[in-house]
Amino acid sequence: MQGIIFTALSDMVIEKLGMAVWDQLLDDANLPSQGAYTSGGRYDDSELLALVGLLSERSGIAAPDLVRSFGEYLFAKLYASLPPSLQHCSDLRQFLLVIDNTIHKEVKRVYPDSYLPSFSYDDSDANQLTMHYRSKRKLCFAAEGLIAGAAKQFGETVQISHPVCMHQGADHCCLIVHFKAQPHE
Numbered sequence: 591m592q593g594i595i596f597t598a599l600s601d602m603v604i605e606k607l608g609m610a611v612w613d614q615l616l617d618d619a620n621l622p623s624q625g626a627y628t629s630g631g632r633y634d635d636s637e638l639l640a641l642v643g644l645l646s647e648r649s650g651i652a653a654p655d656l657v658r659s660f661g662e663y664l665f666a667k668l669y670a671s672l673p674p675s676l677q678h679c680s681d682l683r684q685f686l687l688v689i690d691n692t693i694h695k696e697v698k699r700v701y702p703d704s705y706l707p708s709f710s711y712d713d714s715d716a717n718q719l720t721m722h723y724r725s726k727r728k729l730c731f732a733a734e735g736l737i738a739g740a741a742k743q744f745g746e747t748v749q750i751s752h753p754v755c756m757h758q759g760a761d762h763c764c765l766i767v768h769f770k771a772q773p774h775e
């Protein structure tokens with residue numbers, strides 16, 4: 591997985607819990623990289639899972655909740671890394687619709703060895719958008735958090751439901767983004 595994911599996790603833990611907690615976590619996890627993450631590097635997915643597992647154990651916060659919060663935090667870092675030409679969307683719906691075939695496609699072009707999830711969409715309802723998420727990594731809770739982070743970025747209020755989930759045996763996840771009427775509408 592791309593280093594930016596790991597540097598964002600380290601930033602979040604240090605910001606919210608302090609450097610001592612992050613250092614202790616790395617000592618206890620005893621990972622191949624020793625936690626020397628750089629945003630341009632690549633690290634094994636298992637390191638992320640190990641860190642989240644330990645953090646969940648220590649904090650008593652369930653892993654899906656931690657991963658969701660991390661997704662929300664991560665969004666701002668990913669968005670800031672986009673070239674200005676990809677920051678042109680004016681609302682959340684439009685933005686979510688270009689994740690698969692524009693934004694993640696560009697990531698894959700720049701980092702050919704990256705592995706990106708796939709999203710397909712049901713865009714037929716003006717009040718909601720269904721995103722079908724597929725990935726061997728099953729990071730659907732991160733996807734929920736990323737969507738929440740994107741909503742914040744665009745100043746919109748949404749509810750996200752997740753009625754079909756790979757963690758419950760389905761072959762993909764359905765994430766339904768319910769758009770609330772914005773105050774000016």
Ligand code: HEM
Binds near residue numbers: 595671697706728733
């Ligand atoms: C709401 C918006 C977004 C959603 C729902 C989303 C979803 C995801 C998810 C769930 C992953 C984890 C990997 C997996 O599931 O297989 C991921 C990875 C990634 N995404 Fe996105 N993403 C969003 C926006 C962005 C943006 C704005 C960027 C900007 C560059 C970005 C770049 C990346 C990168 C670099 C990875 C890691 C790929 C790898 O490690 O190989 N994403 N995305």
